[in-house]
Amino acid sequence: MGRSLRRDVVEELLLAHVELRQLLSLAGSLANTSATTAAADAARRICDYLDGDYRLHLADEEQSLRPRLLGHHAVVDDALAVMMRDHFRIGATLARLQGVCFLIANEPTTLHTHRFALDQAVVELSRHVERHHAHEESIVFPAVRRLLEAEQVEQVHQEMVSRRLDALVGVLPSPERPATAR
Ligand SMILES: [Fe+2]
Ligand SMILES: [Fe+2]
Numbered sequence: 001m002g003r004s005l006r007r008d009v010v011e012e013l014l015l016a017h018v019e020l021r022q023l024l025s026l027a028g029s030l031a032n033t034s035a036t037t038a039a040a041d042a043a044r045r046i047c048d049y050l051d052g053d054y055r056l057h058l059a060d061e062e063q064s065l066r067p068r069l070l071g072h073h074a075v076v077d078d079a080l081a082v083m084m085r086d087h088f089r090i091g092a093t094l095a096r097l098q099g100v101c102f103l104i105a106n107e108p109t110t111l112h113t114h115r116f117a118l119d120q121a122v123v124e125l126s127r128h129v130e131r132h133h134a135h136e137e138s139i140v141f142p143a144v145r146r147l148l149e150a151e152q153v154e155q156v157h158q159e160m161v162s163r164r165l166d167a168l169v170g171v172l173p174s175p176e177r178p179a180t181a182r
Pocket of ligand 2: 058061083087132136
């Protein structure tokens, strides 16, 4: 939430993927570092990201892209169903990562106790996130450019902007419920 939104929504979505990969890389480094205040800062940064920018990205995909892309093409519909399922599955592991980082952020010496759990979560996430991103970047994001009218893309952009403005005043989007993860 610390940078301005790009005009091109697909570029913005791709940038969010880069940021998540950077965060996972930071979490991987944290698993191999010493229990210092720098480790606590890194753990806090990971928690903040998962509470903020990551939730915004999920909402962009689930609440702005999905309703507009559904019903155009069977391949895209299937890809959106996989996207929702992935979000739910990845979310469970991210919650584990966030829990561990919360503990380390509050007491860096617990890094010794949680190092293995942290490393395990990062390894799992790296594998799932890479596949998930490849799926979105090869089917879902190209569909934004191919299937949506310029006016719809502009609506997506406006919703992304509003979501970030709401976040600035403390209103964050709620995660989708599992029932919607087809
Ligand atoms: Fe994504
Ligand atoms: Fe996604």
